[in-house]
Amino acid sequence: xxxxxxxxxxxxxxxxxxxxxxxxxxxxxxxxxxxxxxxxxxxxxxxxxxxxxxxxxxxxxxxxxxxxxxxxxxxxxxxxxxxxxxxxxxxxxxxxxxxxxxxxxxxxxxxxxxxxxxxxxxxxxxxxxxxxxxxxxxxxxxxxxxxxxxxxxxxxxxxxxxxxxxxxxxxxxxxxxxxxxxxxxxxxxxxxxxxxxxxxxxxxxxxxxxxxxxxxxxxxxxxxxxxxxxxxxxxxxxxxxxxxxxxxxxxxxxxxxxxxxxxxxxxxxxxxxxxxxxxxxxxxxxxxxxxxxxxxxxxxxxxxxxxxxxxxxxxxxxxxxxxxxxxxxxxxxxxxxxxxxxx
Numbered sequence: 001x002x003x004x005x006x007x008x009x010x011x012x013x014x015x016x017x018x019x020x021x022x023x024x025x026x027x028x029x030x031x032x033x034x035x036x037x038x039x040x041x042x043x044x045x046x047x048x049x050x051x052x053x054x055x056x057x058x059x060x061x062x063x064x065x066x067x068x069x070x071x072x073x074x075x076x077x078x079x080x081x082x083x084x085x086x087x088x089x090x091x092x093x094x095x096x097x098x099x100x101x102x103x104x105x106x107x108x109x110x111x112x113x114x115x116x117x118x119x120x121x122x123x124x125x126x127x128x129x130x131x132x133x134x135x136x137x138x139x140x141x142x143x144x145x146x147x148x149x150x151x152x153x154x155x156x157x158x159x160x161x162x163x164x165x166x167x168x169x170x171x172x173x174x175x176x177x178x179x180x181x182x183x184x185x186x187x188x189x190x191x192x193x194x195x196x197x198x199x200x201x202x203x204x205x206x207x208x209x210x211x212x213x214x215x216x217x218x219x220x221x222x223x224x225x226x227x228x229x230x231x232x233x234x235x236x237x238x239x240x241x242x243x244x245x246x247x248x249x250x251x252x253x254x255x256x257x258x259x260x261x262x263x264x265x266x267x268x269x270x271x272x273x274x275x276x277x278x279x280x281x282x283x284x285x286x287x288x289x290x291x292x293x294x295x296x297x298x299x300x301x302x303x304x305x306x307x308x309x310x311x312x313x314x315x316x317x318x319x320x321x322x323x324x325x326x327x328x329x330x331x332x333x334x335x336x337x338x339x340x341x342x343x
Contacts, residue, residue, distance in 0.1 A: 004031040004040065008095035009323055011060050018255045019053070019331065024066075024324040031099055034078045038101045041072035041088060043320065046341040047128040048327040049162070051284075053254040066094040066323075069132065070343075071116060071124050087116035089127050096320050096343060110136075110289040117298060120306060123314075129162050129338030130305065130312045131298050137285045138166035138224075139297045141246040142174075144288075145281050146222040150175030153216055155235055157203070158226035160187035162338040163248060165195060166301070167224045169310045172196050179216060181206070181231070183333050190336060194311055208234035219243075227252045233267035239278055247282040255331065313337030 005028050012025035034040060047069050055067060070093075074086040079102060082088060090113040092098040100113060108114040116127055129135060141163075148154055154171040158164045159180030168191065171178045180191045181203040191200040201211055212220070212234065219240035225232050228250030236245075253264055272278065288294050304310040315335035317326040320343045330339040 003033075004097050005029070006031050006095055006097035007320065008065050008093065010063050010065050011056060013062060015053075015056050017257045019056070019324070019328050021324055021328070023056075026321060031097060034076055034099065035101070037079050037104070038077075038099055039074050039079050039082050040076040041090065041092065041098045041100060042075045043070045043072045043092070043096050043098070043343040044087075045071040045125045045128055046094065046320065046323060046343060047132070048323060048330050048339050048341065049133065050249055050251050050254065050331065052327065053331060067091070068093055069110070069128055071127050072098065082113075082115070087124065088113050089116055089132070094323050107290060109294065110285070117295065117302075120302060122302065122305060125314060125316075125338075125340050125342075126302075126305075126312070128340060129314060130166055130310070131302055133285055133289075134162035134338060135166050135301050136288065136294060136297055137248060138163045139170060139301055140285065140288050141224060141248055141283060142167050142170050142222075145246040145283060146224065146244050148174050148176050148222045151177070152221035153177045153179065153218065154222040154224065155216075155220050156180045156197075156224045156226075157231055157235075158182070158249070158251065159191055159197065159200065160336050161226065162335075164224065164226055165191070165312070165337055166310065168197050169195055170304075171222075173304065173309055176222070179220075187336055190313070203231060209237070212238040222246075224248060225250075228266060229253060230267055233269065236269060236272055236278065239272075239276060241276045241278075243276060243278045245278065245280040247280055248284075251331070314340050317341045319343075 007028055009024050015023045069091050074082050074084050077084045091111050154176040156164045156168045160182035168178045168180050178197045180197045180200045183204050188200040191197040220238050221240050223235045223245045225247045226249040229252035313336050323341050326341050
């Protein structure tokens with residue numbers, strides 16, 4: 001049997017500031033024949049997500065492979081649970097071929113492997129977006145942390161991204177007045193005309209204080225924070241008593257280049273927090289991904305899509321070898337909806 005040559009992307013050198021193509025290196029490795037209990041998968045769809053920028057600084061060394069999920073197909077198998085032809089979702093990273101040994105009776109979740117769920121005719125790639133980590137991050141952040149009540153005002157930053165766009169639409173399902181912020185006229189049009197956001201503004205040109213005072217005069221009850229920084233400061237200034245914040249990301253500082261040992265100073269008004277009894281909870285999807293409710297939430301979002309209550313969009317990059325470019329464009333905000341790679 002001919003040996004399988006796998007390709008993978010590794011960290012070529014330390015990323016300083018915004019990632020560049022020279023930070024990534026495509027290397028090959030020859031894979032061994034399968035042992036009992038192993039499978040060989042071939043990637044069909046891969047994902048790039050903002051959290052990977054954090055990993056590139058905090059956990060990766062030069063030569064390490066970039067991490068991430070993919071939808072893949074089993075092309076060889078010595079594992080009865082995953083026979084040849086099975087489609088799976090696996091946390092295999094930025095690579096095209098993978099040998100993986102599922103632990104017998106072990107966990108089947110976002111951090112390991114699970115069979116592609118019943119998509120009911122929806123695209124397989126959705127398993128990495130609205131029906132994957134981003135969609136579930138949106139679902140649990142809104143329903144379990146913010147717990148919005150009908151009639152409350154929900155503000156969403158990075159609202160045209162994979163997470164924010166789902167947050168806003170679930171907010172509408174829950175009866176909220178939804179205000180979104182994004183970075184281009186096309187994205188604002190999409191948010192209002194297609195997704196049903198009540199209001200949408202360009203954060204690049206907005207005077208946030210004026211917008212909140214004029215367009216959200218009753219104040220903000222819930223804030224889904226994808227960006228952190230100065231934007232969040234202004235939201236907090238305009239929150240109502242007992243306001244809630246789900247802190248999901250701080251993309252505004254991911255590419256920040258500071259002096260070694262320097263503290264990243266985020267603007268924060270402690271007085272407003274105290275006297276308005278505002279609560280902030282940081283979280284990541286790992287809090288729920290090992291629980292059966294993760295897959296129940298996935299079914300709920302899937303059914304909302306099928307019912308027309310949630311709409312989604314993908315920005316598709318063709319070709320595994322273009323993953324670094326897709327990642328760079330994601331951090332530049334060039335995507336609408338989920339940034340996805342077709343292998």
